[in-house]
């Protein structure tokens with residue numbers, strides 16, 4: 260199957276009432292882990308790369324690995340997504356490379372650190388939409404500012420400083436025409452999201468539910484949504500790691516989100532923990548080993564297990580064969596004719 264647009268994946272997820280995990284990759288083993296999980300659970304999937312990942316792996320290595328994944332697994336719909344594009348140019352370069360979806364994170368300025376103005380965010384996101392849609396490419400925007408820092412991207416803080424304002428979310432969706440919208444509801448990037456199991460004082464699911472009521476046709480996105488399970492933390496620490504105790508976003512909160520318009524859930528930290536724990540275990544228990552395959556294979560297996568678990572929990576499992584891929588050129592025609600125009604707050608328009 261060729262790479263499909265993320266818009267199609269998310270439209271189908273909305274029809275089916277499930278969420279789709281978007282898993283970050285930097286290398287071959289991570290891509291293989293995701294594909295093994297997608298095949299095992301028969302799930303459509305979003306593979307995403309941050310700017311840092313594109314730099315680390317070099318665009319062409321990364322992109323061709325994903326093309327290989329698509330060629331080897333023709334039954335699995337795969338969307339290839341730029342995570343946290345910081346500028347028009349970053350998104351344009353991803354589209355030129357062949358990504359089928361981009362996130363323009365205009366919630367921050369181009370430095371990826373300083374919160375942007377609302378008008379600045381609308382302007383740069385609109386510009387990306389105007390470039391992407393005629394080419395059939397999906398655009399995700401962000402309104403409000405997430406907490407934490409990952410891959411050098413982020414404003415820091417707890418995630419509670421810039422919670423998304425529902426009025427602004429509606430205006431943003433209408434003025435930009437984004438297909439999907441990331442919200443700041445108290446989640447943060449990285450491992451250290453919450454200092455105790457999150458409740459309504461730190462995880463603002465009520466804001467998300469309110470926004471979904473007012474934007475019923477906009478696909479909502481949860482970032483910083485690793486669950487950071489204790490067993491994965493424990494494996495890392497048991498074999499010489501030094502992680503401080505921390506809490507992520509409980510699966511039941513994500514599932515509440517999925518019942519309220521969340522269609523894309525970003526997961527990175529859980530996979531990082533699974534990989535690191537598996538590698539630490541091998542090197543700790545058998546220090547005489549030095550063939551990278553001796554620890555990369557268990558690392559890949561550990562990530563496969565986490566991704567398959569999330570695919571079942573998010574509900575995407577079993578849905579890979581529900582639909583035929585719409586060619587990107589047809590998506591482009593759909594945007595041009597207005598058929599795919601997101602009309603956010605007009606009920607039934609999509």
Ligand SMILES: [Zn+2]
Nearest residue numbers: 343482483525
């Ligand atoms: Zn993010």
